[in-house]
Amino acid sequence: MKPQGNPAPAEGGSVKDIEQEGYLSKWNEESAVRTKPYLYACDRVVNDDSASSNWFFPSALPYLFHPLLAGLTTNQVQELLARNLITFLEYTTLLEHRIVNKSVQFIAQDCLPVSIPHGMRMDALRIYTDEGYHAIMSADVAHQVSEIFEINYGTRKFNRIARLEAMAEGFQFATLGWFLVGFVSETAITKQFTKMGQASLVPGVYNMLMDHLSDEWKHSQYFVSIFSYLWPRLTEAQRNFCARQLPAIIHECFRLDGTLLERDFSEMGIDNDIAQIIIEERGRESEHRLRARAGAATTLHALKRCSFFNDPRYAASFFKHGLID
Numbered sequence: 001m002k003p004q005g006n007p008a009p010a011e012g013g014s015v016k017d018i019e020q021e022g023y024l025s026k027w028n029e030e031s032a033v034r035t036k037p038y039l040y041a042c043d044r045v046v047n048d049d050s051a052s053s054n055w056f057f058p059s060a061l062p063y064l065f066h067p068l069l070a071g072l073t074t075n076q077v078q079e080l081l082a083r084n085l086i087t088f089l090e091y092t093t094l095l096e097h098r099i100v101n102k103s104v105q106f107i108a109q110d111c112l113p114v115s116i117p118h119g120m121r122m123d124a125l126r127i128y129t130d131e132g133y134h135a136i137m138s139a140d141v142a143h144q145v146s147e148i149f150e151i152n153y154g155t156r157k158f159n160r161i162a163r164l165e166a167m168a169e170g171f172q173f174a175t176l177g178w179f180l181v182g183f184v185s186e187t188a189i190t191k192q193f194t195k196m197g198q199a200s201l202v203p204g205v206y207n208m209l210m211d212h213l214s215d216e217w218k219h220s221q222y223f224v225s226i227f228s229y230l231w232p233r234l235t236e237a238q239r240n241f242c243a244r245q246l247p248a249i250i251h252e253c254f255r256l257d258g259t260l261l262e263r264d265f266s267e268m269g270i271d272n273d274i275a276q277i278i279i280e281e282r283g284r285e286s287e288h289r290l291r292a293r294a295g296a297a298t299t300l301h302a303l304k305r306c307s308f309f310n311d312p313r314y315a316a317s318f319f320k321h322g323l324i325d
């Protein structure tokens with residue numbers, strides 16, 4: 001028999017409300033799939049107006065400002081942004097299906113080692129639906145932009161997804177491990193979206209990302225509340241498992257895949273030596289650790305709230321990965 005108990009309070013509702021109705025009880029009135037008009041058409045013409053509309057956030061591509069790329073034309077910069085948008089959306093489509101929704105299924109079907117109250121399992125079903133819709137809008141915009149730029153994008157592989165799945169194969173506690181993968185992914189993704197307000201984006205892209213973001217803030221808080229609910233109810237062995245796996249999952253979620261950049265540069269006729277230099281610089285372990293620590297700030301904050309780091313063994317595990325001081 002699984003242990004039962006009250007969920008930890010989350011923003012916007014009492015413990016009892018959340019247990020009975022769920023954290024996303026206003027899903028019918030608030031979620032993108034239920035309420036937002038589908039305004040994600042990307043007009044070919046705006047490509048000529050690159051001074052006022054970017055295809056992706058320049059701040060998400062720090063290498064754009066690398067001295068070796070100072071000679072790029074405005075059109076080349078926009079194509080690199082478009083290629084990164086397509087990569088991001090393709091990756092998002094797969095992540096929603098193969099990673100997040102796999103994790104969410106185990107909550108919805110009450111397969112975790114601790115029983116989850118009805119309302120919180122209903123939330124998991126809502127998130128499953130949200131993510132399916134996010135995959136549709138992401139795949140649609142990726143396709144539109146690839147047509148505009150005549151980019152053949154259908155054969156890219158995403159090593160991170162394959163590595164996360166391979167990692168999950170070996171989990172000692174399979175469903176708990178999948179929950180951790182979802183928890184890290186869903187608390188990390190909002191961090192990427194916070195760059196949104198800093199750039200003027202093509203309207204269809206902007207609408208799509210904003211609608212996605214409005215759901216993701218809630219998903220992030222939901223996963224934090226589920227972790228807070230689980231943590232005090234786990235056995236010692238399950239906690240040790242979490243402390244071992246979480247830094248490894250975080251590390252994996254922020255590892256860059258240089259092959260994608262190499263391919264974009266090659267297809268655009270940019271010198272391969274430049275690609276290699278940038279990949280080497282971005283791939284350094286010190287850079288990777290900085291990205292992981294900054295990107296996982298919400299995850300780490302959630303762990304602190306649960307007094308996770310009060311156990312010196314757990315703190316040491318995160319310290320070893322450069323995630324805490």
Ligand SMILES: [Fe+2]
Pocket residue numbers: 096130131134212216
């Ligand atoms: Fe999503």
Ligand SMILES: [Fe+2]
Pocket residue numbers: 100131186215216219
């Ligand atoms: Fe999500």
